Amino acid sequence: MSDSASLGEAEGGLEPGAEIALEVAGVSHRFGQRVALDGVSFRLRPGEFTVLLGRNGAGKTTLFSLVTRLYGNQSGAIRVFGRDLKRRPSEALSRIGAVFQQRTLDLDLTVAQNLLYHAALHGMPRRLARERMAAELARIGLAERAADRVRQLSGGQLRRVEIARALVHRPRLLLCDEATVGLDIESRRTILEHMRALVRDERLALLWATHLVDEVVPGNRVIILHRGKVLADGELTILLETSGQPDIGALFTALTRSSGAAPGPGGAAPR
Numbered sequence: 001m002s003d004s005a006s007l008g009e010a011e012g013g014l015e016p017g018a019e020i021a022l023e024v025a026g027v028s029h030r031f032g033q034r035v036a037l038d039g040v041s042f043r044l045r046p047g048e049f050t051v052l053l054g055r056n057g058a059g060k061t062t063l064f065s066l067v068t069r070l071y072g073n074q075s076g077a078i079r080v081f082g083r084d085l086k087r088r089p090s091e092a093l094s095r096i097g098a099v100f101q102q103r104t105l106d107l108d109l110t111v112a113q114n115l116l117y118h119a120a121l122h123g124m125p126r127r128l129a130r131e132r133m134a135a136e137l138a139r140i141g142l143a144e145r146a147a148d149r150v151r152q153l154s155g156g157q158l159r160r161v162e163i164a165r166a167l168v169h170r171p172r173l174l175l176c177d178e179a180t181v182g183l184d185i186e187s188r189r190t191i192l193e194h195m196r197a198l199v200r201d202e203r204l205a206l207l208w209a210t211h212l213v214d215e216v217v218p219g220n221r222v223i224i225l226h227r228g229k230v231l232a233d234g235e236l237t238i239l240l241e242t243s244g245q246p247d248i249g250a251l252f253t254a255l256t257r258s259s260g261a262a263p264g265p266g267g268a269a270p271r
């Protein structure tokens, strides 16, 4: 694990770790007196499905808000494929796709209008945008819904459109914050399969924030975030072997209990 001191960037160039999709180094963030993130560090590589697991209030959304620059980070460093977020924000952000916890599609626009608007924000020529939109909608099985208004879609379809939108500009790093919340089991399964295929076939780096332990499967890397701190980081099977815990739910409970913390407000333990 690195700290901000290890992040020396050659002037004007990329650091040697440019093949690291996301580097979060010693990042802390406060809201007034409340510490939301406390010295968080990790690195993600292309082709890695990483689950960021934490209860309500763990700091997941705050971390996503820092990586997508909705908030300016207060301490530490964030790099996207070697581009420092503070010093080269547009280069860094052009490599990120994000699906936020709060829905952000315009319900009164059509699916196509929403995606084309996003593509325009990324400066994509109209024709290229149309081609990529068609490809992404086909990939998630919604090609025939392009002309429908978003409010005519089901919750699961809406989430799939948000994922298609996040991928239109071909980012190499995808951030998904509780992207399956409120969906039925079948819709969750479809979306997770789509995500796993993207990671496997296109070597996308994916950070998947969730409070649901059943979204972690062997082969996934899992980062357990609790009260703003990383309590564990590793491939699931290895974490279970080294901790002696039978499953991810037990590991999570053991770690968060030994950190002296009880569930936060509204914070049901991950299932």
Ligand SMILES: Nc1ncnc2c1ncn2[C@@H]1O[C@H](COP(=O)(O)OP(=O)(O)OP(=O)(O)O)[C@@H](O)[C@H]1O
Binding pocket: 031, 034, 035, 036, 054, 055, 056, 057, 058, 059, 060, 061, 062, 063, 101, 211
């Ligand atoms: N805008 C804000 N102002 C003040 N405190 C905030 C704000 N946003 C988040 N917090 C606090 O920061 C901490 C981390 O919240 P955050 O939303 O990042 O957690 P989370 O893991 O995303 O939780 P959830 O799963 O409920 O979305 C919490 O204690 C929360 O109350």
